[in-house]
Amino acid sequence: MNLSRRDLLKASGLGAAALALGGTAASAAENPAAATELMPKPAGKRVVIIGGGWGGLTAARYIKKEAPEAEVVVLEKRDVFASCPISNEWLAGEVNMDFLTRDYFTAAKEFGYKMIQTTVTDIDRSSRTVKTTTGTIGYDYLLLSPGIAYDYSKWFGNDTQAAERCRQECPPALIHGSEHVALKKMLEDFEGGNFIVSIPDGAYRCPPAPYERVAMMAHYMKKNGIKGKIILLDPKAKPMPKGPGFLAAYKELYPDIVDYRPNSLVKTVDLDKKEVVVAVTTDDRTDEVRIPYAAANLMPVNKASEIIAMAGVSQGKAGWGMMSAPTFQTKADERVFVIGDAVGGYPYPKSGSIANGQGHIVAAHIAAMIQGRPVAKEVTLPQNICYSMVNGEEAISIGVTFSLMDDKDLNGNDIKVIKPKMTENNTRSTALGKTTHEWYNGMMRDIFGS
Numbered sequence: 001m002n003l004s005r006r007d008l009l010k011a012s013g014l015g016a017a018a019l020a021l022g023g024t025a026a027s028a029a030e031n032p033a034a035a036t037e038l039m040p041k042p043a044g045k046r047v048v049i050i051g052g053g054w055g056g057l058t059a060a061r062y063i064k065k066e067a068p069e070a071e072v073v074v075l076e077k078r079d080v081f082a083s084c085p086i087s088n089e090w091l092a093g094e095v096n097m098d099f100l101t102r103d104y105f106t107a108a109k110e111f112g113y114k115m116i117q118t119t120v121t122d123i124d125r126s127s128r129t130v131k132t133t134t135g136t137i138g139y140d141y142l143l144l145s146p147g148i149a150y151d152y153s154k155w156f157g158n159d160t161q162a163a164e165r166c167r168q169e170c171p172p173a174l175i176h177g178s179e180h181v182a183l184k185k186m187l188e189d190f191e192g193g194n195f196i197v198s199i200p201d202g203a204y205r206c207p208p209a210p211y212e213r214v215a216m217m218a219h220y221m222k223k224n225g226i227k228g229k230i231i232l233l234d235p236k237a238k239p240m241p242k243g244p245g246f247l248a249a250y251k252e253l254y255p256d257i258v259d260y261r262p263n264s265l266v267k268t269v270d271l272d273k274k275e276v277v278v279a280v281t282t283d284d285r286t287d288e289v290r291i292p293y294a295a296a297n298l299m300p301v302n303k304a305s306e307i308i309a310m311a312g313v314s315q316g317k318a319g320w321g322m323m324s325a326p327t328f329q330t331k332a333d334e335r336v337f338v339i340g341d342a343v344g345g346y347p348y349p350k351s352g353s354i355a356n357g358q359g360h361i362v363a364a365h366i367a368a369m370i371q372g373r374p375v376a377k378e379v380t381l382p383q384n385i386c387y388s389m390v391n392g393e394e395a396i397s398i399g400v401t402f403s404l405m406d407d408k409d410l411n412g413n414d415i416k417v418i419k420p421k422m423t424e425n426n427t428r429s430t431a432l433g434k435t436t437h438e439w440y441n442g443m444m445r446d447i448f449g450s
């Protein structure tokens with residue numbers, strides 16, 4: 001008798017469940033989680049959101065608000081939300097950890113979405129199924145807001161052990177967790193010498209964040225009388241917000257502490273000798289220099305979270321998610337959306353403000369699709385403002401506004417493109433310092449309700 005795959009599954013007693021989940025008898029036997037459905041099938045539509053960060057949680061709240069009949073499920077690997085914005089102030093001891101953290105349960109209960117703590121391991125778009133370490137879940141609409149990952153290959157090639165050693169010994173702290181806590185301990189234990197901070201090459205999470213971090217680390221050292229130097233290695237010719245803001249703060253507030261070095265690209269790190277190997281470019285030449293460090297906060301090239309590749313909606317070397325402006329629907333699949341730092345091919349900076357704004361847009365779009373309404377053709381584009389503290393009280397701000405403009409494509413056809421325009425307030429002030437906290441509290445209220 002010739003048995004089909006379906007017959008074999010039936011005989012094994014796994015039939016319908018395993019097929020519905022896109023799994024196989026073998027995979028279910030090897031991995032019991034593959035056979036477990038995380039939740040029973042809902043009566044109506046289900047939206048699954050991967051990533052309970054700034055973008056994902058905003059969308060969860062507002063999809064549920066606009067389409068209460070839908071089931072909204074957030075899959076998040078972490079147990080607690082911890083904010084990267086304001087973490088540089090926390091590093092310098094200006095705010096405590098309570099200010100940065102929120103539990104995941106209260107907002108989920110208040111706003112009516114489901115939160116599941118689990119790690120996503122695969123996505124099968126043909127069966128509309130997400131696989132996780134604890135089970136699988138089907139979706140009608142899938143929203144990806146998984147953030148960034150690190151790419152150490154430029155420094156260490158395929159040597160993943162060296163990469164992991166570097167992450168632990170010189171924590172980049174662009175993703176919240178042990179890296180931030182380890183960096184704070186390094187700063188508190190620092191007794192002098194060089195503290196090297198390096199800025200990633202290419203697009204990275206929150207362009208002003210490393211400059212703000214250096215100012216706040218210097219503030220901590222000055223306040224606590226710690227002798228030593230922070231060497232800031234920047235692959236660019238100038239700080240990202242191009243005005244004088246950060247450089248003026250370094251010069252006027254921390255002249256003996258901060259040593260800003262433009263055109264300095266990290267090539268590799270000698271972890272045994274504790275030296276950073278840097279290509280320094282001047283007008284007519286590039287020299288390789290080795291700089292010793294007592295402590296280091298080294299930020300490698302950023303790339304998209306592996307979730308984007310799992311969904312098959314990535315493009316380019318860094319794997320950023322490709323979607324159609326301005327709805328955040330992926331080009332590959334109209335039921336799959338990408339927002340936040342994982343987005344590529346769009347002139348948006350990778351910021352919490354933008355992830356939150358995109359969360360609102362995508363929520364309206366998905367709710368309309370669920371309810372069979374026409375989706376809005378024109379949307380209000382999210383705008384960005386980043387406040388950066390330079391000491392315990394004062395901040396500067398960098399804003400980017402975006403507008404849809406008329407343009408021509410390569411064939412001369414009329415098209416609409418999104419164009420950014422930078423606005424900066426480089427004059428540091430205590431008023432901007434206060435606004436920094438007002439902005440953050442407003443964001444937390446919008447995402448968590450409190």
Ligand SMILES: Cc1cc2nc3c(=O)[nH]c(=O)nc-3n(C[C@H](O)[C@H](O)[C@H](O)COP(=O)(O)OP(=O)(O)OC[C@H]3O[C@@H](n4cnc5c(N)ncnc54)[C@H](O)[C@@H]3O)c2cc1C
Nearest residue numbers: 051053054055077084085120146147206340341351352353
């Ligand atoms: C030091 C620092 C300062 C910053 N300051 C500011 C600021 O002042 N203003 C501002 O606007 N922005 C700021 N940012 C940037 C801001 O933090 C990010 O832009 C924002 O977090 C992006 O939101 P997101 O939803 O894309 O990603 P995230 O908020 O990182 O959320 C992604 C979530 O996905 C989860 N995830 C990933 N993979 C999986 C998986 N396989 N399974 C399950 N869950 C998964 C992660 O655990 C994470 O919780 C700062 C960043 C840093 C590092």
